[in-house]
Amino acid sequence: METKLLLPTQANIEIVGKALRDGLLVGIPTETVYGLAANALNGNSVSEIFKAKGRPSDNPLIVHISDISQIQKFDLVSEIPENVKKLMRSFWPGPLTIIMKKNCVPDEVTAGLDTVAIRFPSHKITQKIISSANIPLAAPSANTSGKPSPTTAMHVFHDMNGKIPYIVDGGICEVGVESTVITVAEDVPVLLRPGGISIAQLENVIGHVEIADAVLNQLKDGETAQSPGMKYKHYAPDTHIILIRASDEKFAEYVNSQGATALCYDEDVKNLTVRCYSYGKKGDYASQANRIFDVLRQMDNDGVKLAYGRCPESSGDAMAVYNRLIRAAGFEVIELA
Ligand code: AMP
Numbered sequence: 001m002e003t004k005l006l007l008p009t010q011a012n013i014e015i016v017g018k019a020l021r022d023g024l025l026v027g028i029p030t031e032t033v034y035g036l037a038a039n040a041l042n043g044n045s046v047s048e049i050f051k052a053k054g055r056p057s058d059n060p061l062i063v064h065i066s067d068i069s070q071i072q073k074f075d076l077v078s079e080i081p082e083n084v085k086k087l088m089r090s091f092w093p094g095p096l097t098i099i100m101k102k103n104c105v106p107d108e109v110t111a112g113l114d115t116v117a118i119r120f121p122s123h124k125i126t127q128k129i130i131s132s133a134n135i136p137l138a139a140p141s142a143n144t145s146g147k148p149s150p151t152t153a154m155h156v157f158h159d160m161n162g163k164i165p166y167i168v169d170g171g172i173c174e175v176g177v178e179s180t181v182i183t184v185a186e187d188v189p190v191l192l193r194p195g196g197i198s199i200a201q202l203e204n205v206i207g208h209v210e211i212a213d214a215v216l217n218q219l220k221d222g223e224t225a226q227s228p229g230m231k232y233k234h235y236a237p238d239t240h241i242i243l244i245r246a247s248d249e250k251f252a253e254y255v256n257s258q259g260a261t262a263l264c265y266d267e268d269v270k271n272l273t274v275r276c277y278s279y280g281k282k283g284d285y286a287s288q289a290n291r292i293f294d295v296l297r298q299m300d301n302d303g304v305k306l307a308y309g310r311c312p313e314s315s316g317d318a319m320a321v322y323n324r325l326i327r328a329a330g331f332e333v334i335e336l337a
């Protein structure tokens with residue numbers, strides 16, 4: 001199959017809207033990362049997403065809408081609890097995915113769970129594509145399963161060339177990491193994935209939010225994940241990454257002495273004598289989120305075998321990048337006191 005890259009003109013948005021209605025897969029830009037979209041109401045189309053990505057079939061997908069009224073129109077959930085309404089008012093459209101008790105959503109989307117994950121993206125092109133298709137779209141990140149997520153149309157082309165008919169090029173994704181995922185299906189809200197909306201922002205609106213253990217820690221053998229995606233290898237480039245938790249000085253001293261590649265902050269570059277890939281400014285978590293996946297992919301393109309990475313902070317606004325990098329490194333961390 002030839003994969004066409006399309007600019008987001010009105011004519012092209014109509015072409016992909018029809019393709020989605022006809023059951024085809026389309027790579028689409030969003031403010032978080034690029035998605036691999038299909039008609040969320042058609043189980044057969046949704047199955048094709050799992051094939052194209054090589055995604056385990058027990059890992060459910062997020063359903064994307066372009067208007068809150070579509071939840072009712074397509075009868076996606078059984079009820080919208082009060083705290084969910086508050087979250088919707090505060091953070092939609094935007095990078096927040098909310099898990100609720102499902103109603104009419106095919107089992108292929110939800111991996112047989114009785115809940116469904118829903119998001120209303122803020123990216124104008126995403127909204128236009130959903131509106132043009134006139135159906136909710138199931139869309140995971142548009143990468144090969146296990147690999148770093150795509151933040152440009154060329155990243156999607158790299159992973160999906162020959163497998164899908166269209167990719168809409170909407171430029172670089174502004175947020176750069178996936179949406180925050182929160183479940184309100186139980187009594188206490190639980191953060192299942194940190195992302196574009198921080199835990200502090202959520203707690204400002206609905207009070208205390210628990211953090212699922214697997215957000216920051218590796219699942220132990222036999223432990224069940226609250227979100228199926230947590231149990232899989234994720235975001236990992238071919239490059240072997242080892243994270244180093246250390247001061248500026250200790251990090252530079254260690255990496256220089258090893259002579260391998262560094263995955264570091266912009267400010268580290270001047271202290272390093274090795275090849276450097278910087279993933280943003282120290283303390284500037286938005287810049288780190290915006291660049292991390294592109295840098296991981298660049299290291300693969302350059303054939304880097306081993307890189308020592310600056311371990312980001314793990315709390316507050318830094319949590320989203322930490323969650324991605326610790327998985328990219330397979331939880332391998334060296335502590336230098
Ligand atoms: P991705 O589609 O790659 O952005 O990943 C979506 C994430 O949301 C995965 O980690 C899924 O496990 C999680 N997810 C989607 N639906 C549900 C659900 N109903 N319950 C729990 N987690 C979910």
Ligand code: MG
Nearest residue numbers: 140141149178
């Ligand atoms: Mg993904």
